[in-house]
Amino acid sequence: MTTAATDTGSGAGALLRSWRERRQFSQLQLALRADSSARHISFIETGRSRPSQEMILRLAEHLDVPVRERNTLLLAAGYAPLYPETSMDDPTMDALRAGVERLLAAHDPYPALVVDGTYRILAANRSVGLLLAGVAEHLLEQPLNAMRITLHPEGLAPRIRNLHEWRGHLLEQMERQIALVRSEPLRALYEEVSAYPVPADAGAESSRDAAELFPFALPLRIEHDGRVLSFFSTIATFNTPMDVTVSELAMETFLPADPETVAYLQSLTP
Template identity: 55%
Template sequence: MTDVAERPRVGTLLRDWRRRRRMSQLDLALEAGVSARHLSFVETGRSRPSPELLLHLADELEVPLRERNGLLLAAGYAPAFDQRSLDDPEMRAVRDAMQLVLDGHDPYPALVVDRTWNLLAANRGVAVLTDGADPRLLEPPANCMRLALHRRGLAPRIRNLGEWRAHLLERLRRQVALSGDGELEALLAEVAAYPGPPGDEGHAGAESAIAVPLRIAGPDGEELRFISTVTTFGTAVEVTAAELSIESFFPADAATAGALRAYLR
């Protein structure tokens, strides 16, 4: 167990979040409606913030719920946001909503991931994307970033691997920058070290002026083309639900739509 004395000070954590958001003390004080002097005292440890002030500052800094609990613990308060297993009875409404989206998107691929990209649920269409992947990469908890970029995963079948790889790595970099999550940072370092295609410039082409496509070889070798959307629970006040993302892949042309319907009829 980590000794209380080893925990980061709440003022240090607040300062780190403020700097991550590229805000000065004065900027944050003005946004939060508190004095810059009091905020300075909180960051230096000269003043202990109330839980209400901590949550107010965290709201202004857009701190994720998991890390808001960390701020409260660092200040000696109890966490404010519950964290349940997705299997808990209280999470049934969340599970039902996820399944409704997955089923409604069939036969096109859709999947649910947690904050570190571990696969939690998927519909039938995802099997078309994962066809031929090393079964070890699909063993729970399968990680979708590893699965997409590993040479024994989807990477050999992705026709625009340089473009898609750059897109995924940029998403991960943004997540790391916004969350400060150590697990995400380690995942980014791992998958960024996977080899890219020869001559990879890592940028989107002219055809991607609207959205970066996923161009992947189908089970019969034909090219399937998708664009994707991400859905989150925008009003979540529970940690697990707030960290869920549903990624839905839409056919980018009629040939892809027809192929998916034929495969999964």
């Protein structure tokens, strides 16, 4: 009599179990969501049952597994990757790239940029360039990285009036991402930027100061050309991406948080 081999930790079952535990689902909860049974989920996780491609994708959907990691799950189960990873320079991305560039241009005179999953800047509008005046040349060499430029002591950090709060917000954002995705490059970036020294004279404003001025959201308060500009930040991603590259794109737009910022930036418009 023969018995099925048990997954010892490296196959699709172990990966699915890891994602289930990360999302804090029981086997029964996941089974109910995926129209399966706790017994079948258990068999998949222990390697006693090989999941179909359809089942892997269904479980990944309910576990909110990132697109890149869905390919990893498929490979671990012996299936070909389903989602391509297409360079933004590829001709098939022309329509997407043109659409993104139109959105960025339409947001002028307010800053807007597009980053990938490790905060590499892929595109930005003219107003982002205005804020980079005074940033060290080595931080402006390709590939530009938004987190490095913002938090490095030779970057924007010395000019951010509420640096302690804004730095805390960015690091918490990265921590949430690391908890959701298995990205060693992102973790390495987090370890790098979180270790940057905080300029001694930075962050003149306290959280209480900012809360009194802007009670409903944390603003970015940055010194520029003898004045302080205030922005709220929003982040947009693509719905139901079918490409790894597209799934990791994020557009960050900065909205003026006070009339003074509006007036100044509009005065720069040709």
